[in-house]
Amino acid sequence: EVQLLESGGGLVQPGGSLRLSCAASGFIFNNYAMSWVRQAPGKGLEWVSLISGSGGETYYADSVKGRFTISRDNSKNTLLLQMNSLRADDTAVYFCAKWGVAAGSFRFFDYWGQGTLVTVSS
C-alpha cells in the first residue's frame, strides 16, 4: 500500500525558513518523480515543485523559484522541501504527491499525502 506522510509544518515568522519532509512507502521510491502541491486556506490547489526519480531534474513554480529547494534522499525514501524567505502568502497546507506515468507518456499524481500546514505570521 502506497503511503505518503508529510511532516515539518508549523508556525514561522515572515522571512524565516522551514523544511518539510515526506516519508514514502509501498513503492520503489527512486523509480518515481515526486512533487509538492499546496493549498492556501479556503483556496484552490497550486503546484509548487517536482523532482525526478534520480533527483537530477527539478522544476518550480515561479512563485517559489529562488526561495524553495526540492530534494530527495532515495536511501531513506524521503522527499524534502527547503523553504526560505517565507512570506505570508506561503501559508498553506503542503501536500506531497507521487508522479505516475501510463502508456503514451501520460502522467498524473496518483497518490497524495494528507498534508502539513505551514503558517507564516508574526
Next chain:
Amino acid sequence: IQLTQSPSSLSASVGDRVTITCRASQGISSYLAWLQQKPGKAPKLLIYAASTLQSGVPSRFSGSGSGTDFTLTISSLQPEDFATYYCQQLNSYPLTFGGGTKVEIK
C-alpha cells in the same frame, strides 16, 4: 498554461447528471487530469489522459476532450460525490490547476 473551470460552483440533486468544463489557454493534447477533493482531505485522482478512469473510480465518472476543451461528467450524482473538482494540466511546466468546481447538494 491557464485552466479555466466552469462553473465555479453548482447545486445538484442525487441522481442528477453533472457536467464540469475545463478550458486551457493553449493546446495541451490530452495531458489533463481530474481530481476530487473533500473538505480536509487530500485530492484524489479520478481521471488522467483526459478520459482514462483511474483504477477503483466508479464508472459514473467520465472525461472527454483534447486540445483546449475538456469535460468531466458524473452520470448520476451520488451522496459521496459532493466535493470540489479540479482539472490539472500536465503538458508542460509549470503544472497548473483549474480554480475548482464545488458541487453542493440542492
